[in-house]
Amino acid sequence: MAYQVSSDAKPTIKGFVDLVAWQESYRLSLMTYKITKKFPSDELRGLSDQMRRAAVSITSNIAEGFARSTSADKARFYDMSLGSITELQNQLLLARDLHYLENDAFDTIVKQSVQAKKLTNGLRKAVVSGKGVRAKPA
Numbered sequence: 234m235a236y237q238v239s240s241d242a243k244p245t246i247k248g249f250v251d252l253v254a255w256q257e258s259y260r261l262s263l264m265t266y267k268i269t270k271k272f273p274s275d276e277l278r279g280l281s282d283q284m285r286r287a288a289v290s291i292t293s294n295i296a297e298g299f300a301r302s303t304s305a306d307k308a309r310f311y312d313m314s315l316g317s318i319t320e321l322q323n324q325l326l327l328a329r330d331l332h333y334l335e336n337d338a339f340d341t342i343v344k345q346s347v348q349a350k351k352l353t354n355g356l357r358k359a360v361v362s363g364k365g366v367r368a369k370p371a
Contacts (some may be wrong), residue, residue, distance in 0.1 A: 249299040254352035255292055258314070264366040265321065270344060272333050280333070284298065284324045290317040304360050310356035318350045330351045 245359065249255050265288035297356040298310025325329050329339040 249296040252295060252299065252317040252356065254349065254356045255295045255299075257345070257352050258291045258295060258318070261318075261321070261342070261349045262292055264342050264345055268328075268334060268338055272328070276362065278332070280324060280328060280331075284321060285329070287317045288326060289319040290314070291321070291349065291353075296358070298360075304363065306359045308357055309352055309370060314353050315357065318346055318353065322346050322350075 247250065266286055269276075269284055273280045294310045294314035294317065298307045298314070301307045301310060325334070325339060325343055325346065328334045329336070334342075
């Protein structure tokens with residue numbers, strides 16, 4: 234799935250793919266799939282699967298939260314996304330310490346996870362404060 238970021242100073246948010254938090258989390262998901270392809274085959278149903286599920290959960294919860302109508306519901310799904318990012322960060326540490334990841338690859342994906350977490354936390358805070366993102370009617 235391709236997405237585009239508007240070049241406008243104030244982009245119109247029409248769907249969840251327009252959220253920068255979703256975009257950066259999507260990049261994290263793609264990175265996760267790429268790195269787990271290199272894991273040992275005996276980890277296919279273990280750590281690799283867990284990491285992929287956590288990564289998919291991040292963007293899925295942002296998307297679902299975006300579609301919710303109340304701030305409380307939106308915040309709940311953004312909270313779940315933050316939990317999934319933290320879960321993935323824990324699994325990345327394990328993968329590094331099991332020598333499934335080189336230090337450079339680990340550093341790159343952890344930086345991406347921190348970026349995704351900051352943006353998702355900002356999205357959650359905006360919703361809770363009443364300054365949240367609303368979809369523009371089609």
